[in-house]
Amino acid sequence: MTRAARLRWVHLLLGGALSMPYFMLVSAFVPLVWRGAEPFTDLGWQVAVFGMELPLIALSGLLFPLARPLEAGAARALCALPADVTLAVRAGRTWQERRRTAGWFTLHVGLGAVVSGITLAVPPLAVVLMVLPFAGSLREFVGIGHSVWLAPPAGLVLLLALVAVAVGAGALVARCAGPLLGPTPADRLAAARARADELARRNELARELHDSVGHALSAVSLQASAARRVLERDPDFVREALAAIEETTRDAVAELDAVLGVLREEATVPAPTAGLDALLARTRAAGAVVDARIGADLDALPEGVAREAYRIVQEGLGNVLRHGGACGDVTLNIARTEERLIITLTNPLGGSPSRSTGGRGLRGIAERARLLGGTAEAGPYGGDFRLRAELPCPT
Secondary structure, three states, rough: OOOOHHHHHHHHHHHHHHHHHHHHHHHHHHHHHHOOOOOOOOOOHHHHHHHHHHHHHHHHHHHHOOOHHHHHHHHHHHHHOOOOOOOOHHHOOHHHHHHHHHHHHHHHHHHEEEHHHHOOOOOOHHHHHHHHHHHHHHHHHOOOHHHHHHHHHHHHHHHHHHHHHHHHHHHHHHHHHHHHHHHOOOHHHHHHHHHHHHHHHHHHHHHHHHHHHHHHHHHHHHHHHHHHOOOOOHHHHHHHHHHHHHHHOOOOHHHHHHHHHHOOOOOOOOOOOOOHHHHHHHHOOOEEEEEEEEEOOHOOOOHHHHHHHHHHHHHHHHHHHHHOOOOOOEEEEEOOOOOEEEEEEEHHHHOOOHHHHHHHHHHHHHHHHHHHHOOEEEEOOEEEEEEEEEEEEEO
């Protein structure tokens, strides 16, 4: 017998022990209703009492919410459940959970009472049968004659039958643990939705940090590099670069504080703290030549569209700084039709992201557009690298 089967047998014996108070209560009540009833000595009345106690057992599982976590703890410890089976950790709160707990409690205690009864009765009987051929006085008491040598095999068969019943009952209880003590379909659906919401929230925060802080760090890195190269020759440029670095880091810290505040409170991701003009100024201060053709006022757009449009432009310009620095003209075109906002950013291929960088920013742009019901694509286009995003924005 395996260790799992032995543990399940102990679990059933525990159920049998829990059945004793119910058995004693019903046995004390039966003689008051049926004169001449002998539930403590008569086997027929004992079976009847067992049937009468099952509704009381079910009622206990239904009315006592703590029965659910207590039974779940016992099942986890003794039923040798598969690793993927999840059981309850809190008291039953809904009537559906309580009904399932009542079913489990009735199965555990009722089946445990049966297994406990035969566990107590079968081993002594089997021992008597196996020693019967060697005990003359016992043979005379039992009254067995020529067929006495059939008794030892019969005793062995009884023991094997006991083991088979215990193993089968334990396997049945273990199989029912998940459906009866595990989460309901509604619980699983709610947990899946909560997990999906949490993943979406984490992805949104990751995009915000990548686009805002990543752009700022790229700009600061290029500005500091340019200032270092002309430190001795052009002090005026160095002062301008340091001022740009100060402004860029101040805006980045403000955006970082706003995004991190979302982690502490249940709030939506805030809108960017800097405007499009400041973003273009920082990019130009980092050395890129940006030709901006702005045909739509982002401040006049719905908040969600304006925020995502700003982040898409920010990430596109950040890619230019990270992967090419000042690598020629960068053309930014923002246009608005009756139904959509179209963002196009074109730059020489030297400033486009490569596969070795992971492409997280471009994936983030595609996710932003997709969440609004729009589209985004990026790749070589006529000798340049083009990023194009279309966001739904009805007038």
